[in-house]
Amino acid sequence: MLLPGRILITLCLMSLVCSTAFSAEQVKSIRVWKAPEYTRIVFDLTGAIDHQVFMLNKPERLVLDLSNTVTPKSLSKLDFSGSPVSGIRHARRSKTDVRFVLDLKEAVKPKSFLLKPNDHYGNRLVVDVYPLSKQGQQSESIQSAKTVVANGKRNVIISIDAGHGGEDPGAIGPGRLMEKNVVLSIARELKREIDAMKGYRAELTRSGDYYVSLRGRTRLARKQKADLFVSIHADAFHKKSARGASVWALSERGATSEMGRWLAQKENDADLIGGVGNVSLGDKSDVLKEVLLDLSMTSSLKSSLDVGSLVLSEMGQVARLHKKHVEQAGFVVLKSPDIPSILVETGFISNPTEAKNLGSHNYRKKIAKRLAHGIKRYFQDKPPVGTYLAWVKAGRPTAPKVVPTRVHRVESASSTPKVASSVSSSKSVTKYKVQHGDSLSRVARKFSVTVNDLKEINGLKSSIIHVGQTLKVPAKRS
Structure with missing residues (x-):
């Protein structure tokens, strides 16, 4: 119908x-x-x-x-x-x-x-x-990174990046344990550990539950004038048996692609490389830009592998390691051309045992402590120029007073006095045993004499000296 x-x-x-x-x-x-x-x-x-x-x-x-x-x-x-x-x-x-x-x-x-x-x-x-x-304002966090410790020397700045956040929870483990919360807790603990060490200052890329873009994290680290960037994560895998902590640095391929990106994008021309050295690319030729970037990324990558190796060995004290060497990949957060950068996987949140550990406040504190120890070991050996740590390692600008070792008179003219330390003295000449890290100019500064004075009294034709070598040091000129 x-x-x-x-x-x-x-x-x-x-x-x-x-x-x-x-x-x-x-x-x-x-x-x-x-x-x-x-x-x-x-x-x-x-x-x-x-x-x-x-x-x-x-x-x-x-x-x-x-x-x-x-x-x-x-x-x-x-x-x-x-x-x-x-x-x-x-x-x-x-x-x-x-x-x-x-x-x-x-x-x-x-x-x-x-x-x-x-x-x-x-x-x-x-x-x-x-x-x-x-808009255009520096955050209080970034300004605090410039803190001077002593004698005009600055802190070593560590930028700590808690992965994910806000809309991005990261991996989710048993009991809805979220990676973003675990790593923020570890980041805060690590900041406390680092801030407690004289000569160091830690900055967070995020201090709460919000998202920061991957490139935004590295930009923040550069604004903070960081000497090291540490991104903290928790791994996950579809097999629950996967376990172990790991440390990652940028791969050679990742470094090459990043260098190409910097050279291709005009907005990077005004950016600086070389960390606190502040080398501008804006006034350089294309060839020189490429050379400077290559040198900077090669240096940063070597430093990343060095500090990563120390951090990994420290983490092995409290956590099972997934690999016993620093792994490498093209992670975006590791691609800063002038800041040594490592990514730390604190364990597999998908593994029930490791998820239980990562959910424990005490375990997270242990992980943070080991991370801090690894970072400290690296910078004690290789402190950046102009930092308090470099000042301390160099013996401080005010040289320690040389306390003459009392020399007992002996009857035999052929006898020589025993030296109780690296320094011995007579009325007009001090003897000094060369230590690790010494140079002729450094010894000259230590005793307030000239390099020529040292060469002349020791019969040296060059400025090369060796550890264990005994130098005669003339009395300070009046």
């Missing part, structure tokens, strides 16, 4: 309306993550959507229009304290669209993007809100 035309049209329209309503995506929930530089607002969605973001002023508001979207009758109350957002409200803009309005305390710069589903979340709309008042 054929239906009358009017009824048929009505049914088609009803079907179309139902189809449209059925296909509309839904905002399931909204979450807020607060970072020092910005606030992230995440809209959890049932599917991909189209959206628009724009600003309104008098008063300041941020508007988000979501197409073909519906919302539940009520959304969870959100905590915007400590952010430029004072509140959020929403209403239907049309039969198919929803408008969200964020009331603001100050002017902001918004950024928005969509994220596809992953292992932990479905489709998401992310809105990052940057207060204009903070």
